[in-house]
Amino acid sequence: MRGRSDILELAILGLLHETPMHGYELRKRLNVLLGSFRALSYGSLYPALKSLAQRGMIVGSDATTTPPPHALSGKRARIVYELTADGKEHFAEILASSGPTTWEDEHFDVRFAFFAQTDAETRLRILEGRRTRLAERLDSVRQSAARTRERLDEYTLELQRHGLEQVEREVRWLDGLIDNERGTRRARTEDTGRPTGSANADDADASQH
Known part of the structure; x- marks a missing residue:
């Protein structure tokens, strides 16, 4: 990705991919997805839409429906955008x-927003990669803080501590997500490997005793 x-x-x-949308609605949804600090302007949205088209x-x-006779002329048409077959295929390739x-x-935030449409193995690889990257960071x-602690004022030290806490909090969050993904994956594997009818056989044996 560029x-x-x-x-x-x-x-x-x-x-x-979820539903066709016109530009204004799409911009509102994008601002929610990408966050207020990366709020989009129409100046960035429409060139992207043009490129994709x-x-x-x-x-x-x-x-736009046919306007009534009394409507003002020159009303701008409302364009609704939807994925083509190629767009759906390209989106699936990105998710894989x-x-x-x-x-x-920034990439992780957006990819995570579409985790429900991402397969379990890919989700786990991304989460583990993200955790490794944060652990390195x-x-x-920590090493930088240890080297410079004596030379920094109290406010810079506080900012440094705040940054450490943020990363530590995300690492703990990722640990929980990874454990959940592994547990779900393990449960599915066990269910798949269980002989067909074993549950019914267990119930039948229990009813005889």
């Missing part, structure tokens, strides 16, 4: 990927 433009495109594809990933159609870029801060910050 960067911010790819993050935006992934978010657009994911939201349109040119590549055959989405298609836009005029959803789990390379290092999926562990980075945590070690780096």
Whole structure:
């Protein structure tokens, strides 16, 4: 993925995969998904939509109904965007990927938003990769803090401590998610490997005693 433009495109594809939307509604959903600190302007949204349309990933159609005779002329048409077959296939390919870029801060947030549509093995690889990346960051910050502690003022030290706590909190959160994914995966494997009818046989034996 190339960067911010790819993050935006992934978010657009994911939201349109759920349901077709017009630009204004899509912008509102994207602002919720990407967070207020990365609020989108129409200046960034519509070039992304145009690029996706040119590549055959989405298609836009005029959803404006015929205006009544008394309506003002020149009313701008409301375009509704939806995924094409190629767009759905491309989105599925993205969801199946789990390379290092999926562990980075902004990419991870958006990928996590579509975890419900991601297969279990890919989810686990991304979570484990993210945890490894944060553990490395945590070690780096701790080493830096130990080297510079005596040279920093109290406010910089407090900011440093705050940063450490944030990373530690996310690591604990990831540990819980990883344990849950592994537990779910283990349970499914055990259910799959269990002989057919064993539960019924157990019930039958119990009823005879």
